[in-house]
Amino acid sequence: MNKINQEVGKKIKAFRKSKNMSVQQFADVINKSKGTVSKYESGDISIDVVTLYQIAGALNIRVEQLLYYDLRQASSLNTIPSTFFKNSNRLFSYCYDGRSKELIRCVMDLLPEPDTNRYKTMFYMNVRSFESYQECENTYWGYTEHYDSITTIILKNQATPIENMTINILASFLETEKKWGLMSGVSFRPFMPISLKMLFSKIPLVENQELINELKISKDDIRIMKIYNMLAIT
Template identity: 35%
Template sequence: MSIDKRVGKNIKKYRLAYKMTLEELAKQIHKSKSTISKYEKGLISLDMATLEEISQVLKVAPSQLLAAEEDEFHAEELEGEFFDRQYMYSYDGRSKRILRSIIERYILSDSGQMRIQLFYDVKDVQNPGDCKALYAGMSRKYEFIENYTLQNQNNPTEQVLICCINSLSLTNRKLGMLTGLSYKTMLPVAIKVMIASSVLKEDNELIEGLKLTKEDIKISKKYNLFTIDQFME
């Protein structure tokens, strides 16, 4: 993929995540709708000043607009560079469906911290910008544990914490808990999640692994706290 198409794809991804129209973005950077459309299609190149201006409007670092997809990325891992993409799954008992989300991680330094973008509840993993909510924040990894601290970019009062632990039997998956305010009800919630390094098959087996188990509920009642006790085998 050429750099123009790559940048254009990233602009569209973040624009959609902010529920922003072509006209709205064009107005904010004093360009025409047609010009923004051409940027997103990779038909014309951006100068550095325009790239910086768009990154400020979309509240991302310029490096994130330049970021390559995972299968394109072969460069040395530099500060702020795209590192990898993870796939987060949860089960919504109200709508009886699996919620799929995408986590993009960007290297900051050798401190163990990463910059995070969470595209929550996407319709298609190939189009993460078409999501219900966009979160940004940081993650830190401690051996087999990783914590994510994130803030809703459209509603700063909504912040979430994801704590997860690597499965001992499934090395490409991490089971964890997302806690914070529901973007639907704005009430405190805790959600069981699974984070994988690749796209998972959305079948009954995955649904059962995402649902709260009888043991989860039993422990919650016994100790008056919500915790997750088992991995999906």
């Protein structure tokens, strides 16, 4: 069985499940039989380009999100001026939701091929597990730009395009395994502008109370907010 077919099939299945669609419901949308869709998802048969775009449209995602990239061999990010992002096609990030008192896991994929000075970026927020991170609460599509002293990530919610998010990461030129970032945008629970501190890592972190305490707004954060009258993450 072709590995590429398997990986593409796994992504189709994950996105379908994240939309709460049964195999039959999805088959009806793309005008295929239930058996054919099952074979797509298992990787038993290849998918032609036209059908792949049709599937992406039915799932309300970009076709690039279904493609397979060998992250071990991809090398196009090794020339990025940002040391933290160098050779990193996938990053893991965390934030804390004080309303539900839950740790929120996120995954960010950067496509191996840069588009001019931008890197296409897919962001999956509130994932259930890193093994099937396409099954998440919200998916975003956008791009990443690296500057001398800051990295800026601009994202749009694929389900609700009115929701735009910007993430800024300072001093990404430093060699480190973790970096703090500030996400700013609009929340829909409730509907209002928000800013959120996020921790980015090259590898999944141990999810314990220590991590949660780091992600919470601290007394020092409040002290800085009082000084500048703004939420600042460095």
